[in-house]
Amino acid sequence: MTDTLTAFARAKTDRLDAERLLRTLIPTRRLDGVRVERGGRRLISFSCNDYLGLTHHPAVKAAAKAAIEVHGAGAGASRLVTGDTPLVSELERRLAAKKGAEAACVFGSGYLANAGIVPTFAGPGDLVLVDELAHSCIWAGAKLSGAQVLAFRHNDLADLESKLAAARAGARHALVATDGVFSMDGDIAPVGDLSRLCRAHDAWLLVDDAHGFGVVGEGGLGVRGLFPDARIDLQMGTLSKALGGYGAYVCATAPVIALLKSRARTFVYTTGLPPANVAAALAALDVIEAEPERVAAPLAKARRLTRALNLPEARSAIVPIVIGPAAKALEAAAALEAQGLLAVPIRPPTVPDGTARLRLAFTAGHPDEAVDRLAAAVRPWLAP
């Protein structure tokens, strides 16, 4: 007799498997920003968020090693107890200055950041409006908040406005939350218009710049660079994509950051980021500031592909090739892999039902020749 927990899990995984939705981990050795080794084969990856190749940058690695030597391998406690290495205040100052904000708060990860930020500023009696395609952790934060949560149609200002008009008056506070660059579609939120709408309805705006910072906007400034005049109350981003490490941050006014540091549960009740991650992020910021040509490369590579395939011009380093059924996306990925190209298929519930896709991510180190080979390999899978 199996116990009921195991039976429950088995029934669920069997069903996911039948729908081709079961996820499995495939050991993958990343050799640098571009090449990976899987099952004894070398592949060129178009599935890493390491947009600038900084996971393997010598200066970034050296900074992490040096920080371990000086500060140890771990933070040892919550930042509010003894885990607040001086490096992290320096990182917060750097990030705030870059984003033109008074202050910043570094979190353990992007998921933790959004799961903590939203409930700090919204609770029962409040209203949270979330773009339907926003990242899972924004939704997690919205649900944890206990506020009334409404989805608005993707990048649809009219839908957002009508929902604000209907529900804003009944709520004490309202928060609008969206990705800046959408993680599975690569398109960009209309942040300028969102900011105007939020002001008109006295709503606060949270923009998640996980895929923007280091890639889009002047100097890789992210969404802040694309929409310099927008009021973005909470400028959230991660240290794990273009910056090549791990962790996350939010930039805002000093009182907003002070409240987060006292009240965000995913800040207060969790261990501080390891010093090596903080030092790596600082070194990554140095590289971004010193090498504008590196920052410009991912978008140029993405545009090389969209030009080759006659797709709408890429606006970020992410280009989705929507295939439809999950089984067919798996087939497409296998065909690419046979040609030495890694494009991991993204399936529901990460993307809406019926929109399984190859999510192509371009990085500074991708040779043009590899992008051209990818274009040729993807062409047969484009919708007619």
Ligand SMILES: *Cc1c(COP(=O)(O)O)cnc(C)c1O
């Ligand atoms: C990756 C991602 C996150 C989560 O960040 P982690 O640091 O990986 O936890 C949050 N938001 C968006 C839009 C992301 O793509």
